[in-house]
Structure formats: C-alpha cells, structure tokens
Amino acid sequence: MRVDIVTIFPEFFGVLDVSLLGRARREQLLELHVHDLRDHTHDRHRTVDDTPYGGGAGMVMRPEPWGEAFDELLGEGAADAVVVFPTPAGVPFTQSLARELAEERRLIFACGRYEGIDARVAEHVATRARVIEVSLGDYVLNGGEVAAMAMIEAIGRLVPGVVGNPASLVEESHEEGLLEHPSYTKPATWRGLDVPEVLRGGNHGAIAAWRREQALERTRRVRPDLLPADGADA
Numbered sequence: 001m002r003v004d005i006v007t008i009f010p011e012f013f014g015v016l017d018v019s020l021l022g023r024a025r026r027e028q029l030l031e032l033h034v035h036d037l038r039d040h041t042h043d044r045h046r047t048v049d050d051t052p053y054g055g056g057a058g059m060v061m062r063p064e065p066w067g068e069a070f071d072e073l074l075g076e077g078a079a080d081a082v083v084v085f086p087t088p089a090g091v092p093f094t095q096s097l098a099r100e101l102a103e104e105r106r107l108i109f110a111c112g113r114y115e116g117i118d119a120r121v122a123e124h125v126a127t128r129a130r131v132i133e134v135s136l137g138d139y140v141l142n143g144g145e146v147a148a149m150a151m152i153e154a155i156g157r158l159v160p161g162v163v164g165n166p167a168s169l170v171e172e173s174h175e176e177g178l179l180e181h182p183s184y185t186k187p188a189t190w191r192g193l194d195v196p197e198v199l200r201g202g203n204h205g206a207i208a209a210w211r212r213e214q215a216l217e218r219t220r221r222v223r224p225d226l227l228p229a230d231g232a233d234a
C-alpha cells in the first residue's frame, strides 16, 4: 500500500518511522510519502490560507496550492486511489472503515488546518479519484494531522504482514463488534489481586466461554450502543 500525506507540518509524521509502521516501511509493506503543501505556493510568504467568503472567524485554506498538490499526486486520474479528508464533519472512522481502507492500493490524506480547506477542493478531487471525508470522533482537533496519524496506524496495522501474528488482530476491541475481554499475565497474584482462576486452569473451552462473557459484559456496561438492537448476544 502506498500512502501520501499532504500537510503544512510534514515534520509531524516523522514518528511513523518508528515501531510497526517503521518496520513495515523498511520491509516495503507500506510506502509512505509526506508532502509539504507550501511547496505548491508561489509567493514570498508561501501563503496557504485566506479570509472566508461570507465572513466569520478564522481563515480558510486556499484551493490553488491543494489543486497543484493533487495535480502532482493524481496526474490525469487515479482510479486506484482513495483521498481521505480528515474533518469533524465526516463519517465516523471505525474499525470496519479501517478494514475497508486497508484493502486499497493507495491512500492520500489531505490534512487541513485553520477552519478547513476550501470546499471546492474535495469537490474537484472527487472528479479524479474516490474521496471520503472522515471524522476521528465527535470532538475538534486543530488540524487533520493527528486524525491522519491515527487512521494510518489503524489501517496500516491491518495490511497483511505488518503485524507479525495475524491472530492478534482477531481478539481486539471492535474487531467482532464487541469490546475485548480483560487480559492478564504473570504474576498470578499482584498486590492482593488474583488472575481469574479459569484462565489458569487450562480448560480452553471454559476460557473461551469466560472471555466471550467478559467481552459481552464489558460491552453492555461501557458501549451498549455496539450491541445489536434486537438484544441478541453479538
């Protein structure tokens, strides 16, 4: 998978060279390119923003630099690319969406700042590639970079070969629609707290049943919205 990121803070993404994603890049499972939007400006101050039509507080990102950046990235068209615009006004980013995007050959993240990107940019890009506006959650960040970073990690770890043991991707929160069961390791007793006996007994059927019930109980308690409306155990 190739991932391109367009941002006015390219240094933000240096952290993607460490840990899992760093190894994935070195093993060429992931190809990551970060682009400075200001390289597509032509004035002395490398201006990327201007005042909003209709008034209002803050500044809006000018369309011209974005247009030139996408000209460079998309060329005459890029049917194999999905352009992701992180925005509080987007569809929720979920594990299901991460799995869908992990199947794509190419992702381009357009990281806005200020009050956002001129709306014509997404409208124009949609004539040349698939576009999705995605929200990390119901809160507002100062720009798209943190959201893009989170999405790239959530998506990148699902690319085959990135995570050493694929089985570890299965029993995770949200992977099967539930929150994951609690986990324990040695010592068996720690500050007067014991590991549940069932986990130390070696009865795999009983362990699986206990973990399932714990996942359901935790989901009911913390995220009842994730449970099927008909109340059937997920």
Ligand SMILES: OB(O)c1ccc2cc[nH]c2c1
Pocket: 086, 087, 088, 111, 112, 113, 114, 115, 116, 117, 135, 136, 137, 139, 140, 141, 142, 143, 144, 145, 147
């Ligand atoms: O909260 B967010 O996901 C987000 C995304 C993009 C921009 C651009 C300016 N503020 C933003 C916030």
